[in-house]
Amino acid sequence: MSLNVEGIIGNSTTLRDVFSILEKVAPTDSTVLVTGESGTGKELLVRALHRNSKRRSQPFVPVNCGAIPKELLESELFGHEKGAFTHAVRSRPGRFELADGGTIFLDEIGEMDFSLQVKILRVLQEKEIERVGGTQIKKVDVRIVAATNRDLEAEVAAGRFREDLFYRLNVIPLHLPPLRERGGDVLLLASHFLKRFCQDKSRDVLKFADQTRDMLVSYSWPGNVRELENFMERLSILCDGDEVGIDDLPEKILKSVGLEPKKKAVDIAVGPAGFSWPTLDDMSEYGDGELKEFLDRIETKLLLEALQKSAGVKNKAAEMLGVKRTTLIEKIKKKKLES
Secondary structure, eight states: OOOOOOOOOOOHHHHHHHHHHHHHHOOOOOOOOOOOOSSOOOHHHHHHHHHTTTTTTTTEEEETTTTHHHHHHHHHHHEEEETTTTOEEEEEEHHHHHHHSSSEETTGGGGSOHHHHHHHHHHHSSSEOOOOOOOOOOEOOOOOEESSSSOHHHHTTTTOOOHHHHHHHHHEEEEOOOOGSSHHHHHHHHHHHHHHHHHHOOOOEEEEEEHHHHHHSSSSOTTTHOOOOOOOHHHHHHHHEEOOOOGOOOOOHHHHHHOOOOOOOOOTOOOOOOOOOOHHHHHHHSSSSHHHHHHHHHHHHHOOOHHHHHOOOOHHHHHTSSSSSHHHHHHHHTTTTTO
């Protein structure tokens, strides 16, 4: 059976190394601990692990240990009996029971309260649970896969994570590399996300200028794949042209590769040497005393000058004016500057 890694995009050497381990461990029932920075796609990897296991036809049950209040997490994991606490009006199975026969994914295991860790250890050792408020022991057949963005060995040394639980979880360590270590995968992912978002918004798929591609690869992406995906969605909405240029990139990306963002305009009160700002008298003479009319005439004059200097080549004219080619074309049509 070929490895099914649907949803995970990339062919970098570091990612192929991860797939190699995944292929070996997936058919087993060994406990796996997935580590990696936030936003690297750990849940996608764990889902691929389940999809390629002998348990793939059985439930896959994820639990975000950091998102559930610690006073509710025990009931969420192990279930509870009717009357176990104030709002327990009926008995309810927990995630371990729901995952029986399949895989339970304990995401952000490093956030789990110390007192609850011993109960997870019992499940790992004895394959049994006890509902909150219950007296019966229930056997469960589950594969436990955990993930964290914390350094659990450091957490053990600091006394915040049980050492025995760490070694029980860390049977097969699987580290997902950050995006900055995946080379060309950045462009594969960026193109995939941008195409998807453009199609969702019913617009032509944007392309990347060559310099933009270089900058995307050079940027460190501290938020990893999640940050890249969010940025591609932003581009699909805000980019005016049909190509993503360096002017469409945020200041932090430009600075990270040693480029300074465009400087702000000179203070209007001073003005550069040899330049005179228009006055109210000019507006009265050339704009019939109306600001909108005056600014419109100035814009028209600049557009005509740019078209003349560029010999009618719109790309060059747009570059002179510091606008997108599509923006220039819209203004030309609106002002009927071409016959």
